[in-house]
Amino acid sequence: MKNPKIESKIEFLRSELQKHNYNYYVLSVSETSDYQYDTMLKELQQLETDNPKYFDINSPTQRIGDDRNKSFKQVQHKYPMLSLANTYSESELFDFDSRIKKAIESKITYVCELKYDGTAVGLTYEKGKLIRAVTRGDGVEGDDVTANVRTIRSIPLELRGDNYPEKFEIRGEIFMSHEVFHSLNEIREKNGKSKFANPRNAASGTLKLRNSANVAKRKLDCFLYYVLSENLPSDSHYENLTQARKWGFKIPPHLSQMTDIKSVVEFIKNWDSKRSDLPYDIDGIVIKVDSISQQEELGNTAKAPRWAVSYKYQAEQLFSVLESISYQVGRTGAITPVANLKPVQLAGTIVKRASLHNADQIELLDIRVGDCVAVEKGGEIIPKITSVDLSRRSPDSEKTNFINLCPECQTELVRIDGEAQHYCPNDASCPPQIKGKIEHFISRKAMNIEGGEATVELLFNNDLINDFADLYDLKIDQLTNLERFGEKSAHNLINSIADSIAVPFEKVLYSLGIRHIGESMAKKLVRTFCSIDKIMAATFEELTAVDEVGDKIAESLQLYFNEEINRKNIERLKAHGVQFVAEKKENTTMILAGKRFVITGSFETISRNELKELIEKNGGKNTSSISKSTDFLVAGNKVGPSKIQKAEKFNVKIISEVDFIQMLAN
Numbered sequence: 001m002k003n004p005k006i007e008s009k010i011e012f013l014r015s016e017l018q019k020h021n022y023n024y025y026v027l028s029v030s031e032t033s034d035y036q037y038d039t040m041l042k043e044l045q046q047l048e049t050d051n052p053k054y055f056d057i058n059s060p061t062q063r064i065g066d067d068r069n070k071s072f073k074q075v076q077h078k079y080p081m082l083s084l085a086n087t088y089s090e091s092e093l094f095d096f097d098s099r100i101k102k103a104i105e106s107k108i109t110y111v112c113e114l115k116y117d118g119t120a121v122g123l124t125y126e127k128g129k130l131i132r133a134v135t136r137g138d139g140v141e142g143d144d145v146t147a148n149v150r151t152i153r154s155i156p157l158e159l160r161g162d163n164y165p166e167k168f169e170i171r172g173e174i175f176m177s178h179e180v181f182h183s184l185n186e187i188r189e190k191n192g193k194s195k196f197a198n199p200r201n202a203a204s205g206t207l208k209l210r211n212s213a214n215v216a217k218r219k220l221d222c223f224l225y226y227v228l229s230e231n232l233p234s235d236s237h238y239e240n241l242t243q244a245r246k247w248g249f250k251i252p253p254h255l256s257q258m259t260d261i262k263s264v265v266e267f268i269k270n271w272d273s274k275r276s277d278l279p280y281d282i283d284g285i286v287i288k289v290d291s292i293s294q295q296e297e298l299g300n301t302a303k304a305p306r307w308a309v310s311y312k313y314q315a316e317q318l319f320s321v322l323e324s325i326s327y328q329v330g331r332t333g334a335i336t337p338v339a340n341l342k343p344v345q346l347a348g349t350i351v352k353r354a355s356l357h358n359a360d361q362i363e364l365l366d367i368r369v370g371d372c373v374a375v376e377k378g379g380e381i382i383p384k385i386t387s388v389d390l391s392r393r394s395p396d397s398e399k400t401n402f403i404n405l406c407p408e409c410q411t412e413l414v415r416i417d418g419e420a421q422h423y424c425p426n427d428a429s430c431p432p433q434i435k436g437k438i439e440h441f442i443s444r445k446a447m448n449i450e451g452g453e454a455t456v457e458l459l460f461n462n463d464l465i466n467d468f469a470d471l472y473d474l475k476i477d478q479l480t481n482l483e484r485f486g487e488k489s490a491h492n493l494i495n496s497i498a499d500s501i502a503v504p505f506e507k508v509l510y511s512l513g514i515r516h517i518g519e520s521m522a523k524k525l526v527r528t529f530c531s532i533d534k535i536m537a538a539t540f541e542e543l544t545a546v547d548e549v550g551d552k553i554a555e556s557l558q559l560y561f562n563e564e565i566n567r568k569n570i571e572r573l574k575a576h577g578v579q580f581v582a583e584k585k586e587n588t589t590m591i592l593a594g595k596r597f598v599i600t601g602s603f604e605t606i607s608r609n610e611l612k613e614l615i616e617k618n619g620g621k622n623t624s625s626i627s628k629s630t631d632f633l634v635a636g637n638k639v640g641p642s643k644i645q646k647a648e649k650f651n652v653k654i655i656s657e658v659d660f661i662q663m664l665a666n
């Protein structure tokens with residue numbers, strides 16, 4: 001039986017505490033003392049413990065997290081979570097502006113925002129309640145971090161007002177303020193733990209903690225910067241954020257609408273001098289086209305929207321001495337030259353090594369051992385060398401000669417025409433390549449088999465595995481005979497290998513480690529061809545007809561499948577029951593195979609994204625601009641005359657959304 005008195009007291013306390021949270025964490029003002037807040041919270045906790053029927057996951061008492069361990073479920077993003085194209089100079093910004101103006105005939109308004117340096121998150125709300133929080137992951141799917149995100153006080157669990165869409169997603173950046181970061185590191189140092197290199201690492205590390213009670217203690221914060229929904233309140237991004245602010249979200253105060261690119265440049269300059277005063281890190285400015293319909297018109301590339309760009313501020317830079325160059329062999333045989341530096345402190349970390357990328361880079365900068373070099377740390381974890389101070393070069397320094405032989409197996413290196421990297425071609429017996437391929441195969445995003453570098457090293461050194469297919473022949477007693485393997489870990493490994501046969505085909509394809517086939521490309525190929533047999537049988541033309549597959553990728557696939565050893569390994573994996581056929585989820589066809597489409601305008605019965613998906617699912621290819629190789633222009637409403645003229649010029653067939661749907665139905 002419900003008790004109305006208790007119920008209304010609980011409701012009162014929850015709404016008071018929610019109001020306080022909003023004032024304190026979003027608006028940064030406080031009308032309640034800590035003591036009053038704690039007293040109300042304790043009273044509510046007691047009432048909820050005594051009356052469990054009133055439990056609500058969105059109650060302010062639940063912000064303290066849960067002590068149990070969690071591993072993260074993978075969740076598919078409804079809208080792909082893209083990154084941003086970077087620019088570093090005024091002229092690149094002017095280029096961006098010209099590209100936009102070329103594609104859009106009507107007036108453009110830009111919105112300038114700060115680029116918060118943390119970790120991206122997508123929050124889904126349904127009927128005003130937070131139902132899910134997902135990290136970026138690979139952009140297609142990410143980790144479900146809802147339990148951890150619920151502990152972040154500036155993220156509303158329930159929204160204010162009532163004019164929000166029934167269901168929507170809002171994206172933003174989870175970050176850690178300087179103050180929280182420094183006190184966290186102080187405590188870690190006292191407890192003998194390693195310090196976080198910077199607030200970004202601290203924020204992303206915290207978000208991935210398996211215990212949300214610990215996340216709650218770390219005081220993360222979150223700025224929201226983009227609303228996605230089929231029912232947005234406005235066609236203006238700026239206006240949508242203004243509305244979202246009223247729903248209780250922490251929308252950053254520093255955003256501006258601008259009508260010309262010169263004002264954008266002013267905004268950037270202005271913040272370059274002010275950014276060091278902010279209580280958190282930013283690494284640039286984001287410039288977005290304000291109108292949502294113009295954003296849709298511009299669309300996205302595979303990686304980033306065409307309607308937005310980031311301007312990155314100069315990274316921190318320091319000078320150090322290049323003591324020596326060593327060469328690393330990756331799992332694909334790619335050789336990476338690495339600079340060993342005299343240790344220097346840079347952006348919170350001690351830098352001892354930096355990437356030199358490839359032979360061209362060394363040649364271009366004429367980098368020599370003994371040189372005084374500029375080291376920069378941008379967004380990447382590994383710092384890079386950007387220039388050499390020639391005035392400080394010793395007169396007897398010697399030009400760097402790139403190695404000819406693989407440092408691991410002494411095989412002569414090769415360099416594929418048009419590629420910057422040197423490769424060791426001995427993929428069958430060059431140890432780091434063999435081990436690297438197995439490590440990649442077992443990694444979490446691939447076959448998700450227990451163990452890591454050390455396990456692979458041990459099994460390889462004891463001649464138990466020489467390629468990833470050997471994993472499936474391992475026996476318990478072979479493992480328990482090894483010094484470092486106990487009964488329990490041997491069973492765990494064998495079970496985990498056995499479980500991996502259930503891993504879906506798209507991940508299996510990614511696991512094979514074929515050059516240029518990353519996670520999203522593997523997904524695309526699987527969606528189109530459905531089975532390994534069909535991918536192996538596909539002609540060069542059939543491969544390049546797939547969206548995003550160019551000559552380089554098609555060549556790499558054919559090269560891989562032409563190798564007998566690779567075909568043999570696939571057969572061995574098949575015999576063990578590993579998945580090489582995709583479960584048929586959706587009605588995919590090849591009706592549009594080889595056909596190239598450009599979409600323009602706004603549509604009535606279908607969204608632009610749905611249209612694109614239909615094209616891809618049926619074997620067609622989406623492209624952004626009309627050329628002589630375009631087959632169809634799908635034209636919606638409000639299409640500018642220049643698009644039509646261009647289509648006519650290249651004899652491209654112009655069809656409506658109705659024509660398109662009929663084409664599929666036929």
Ligand code: IVH
Nearest residue numbers: 082083084113114115116120173225286305
């Ligand atoms: S908009 C499709 N706005 O920068 C556009 N991103 O380098 C999505 N970021 O993954 C991004 N501040 O994590 C946007 N004001 C801002 C941002 C911002 C930081 C991050 C975000 C994104 C990354 C891309």
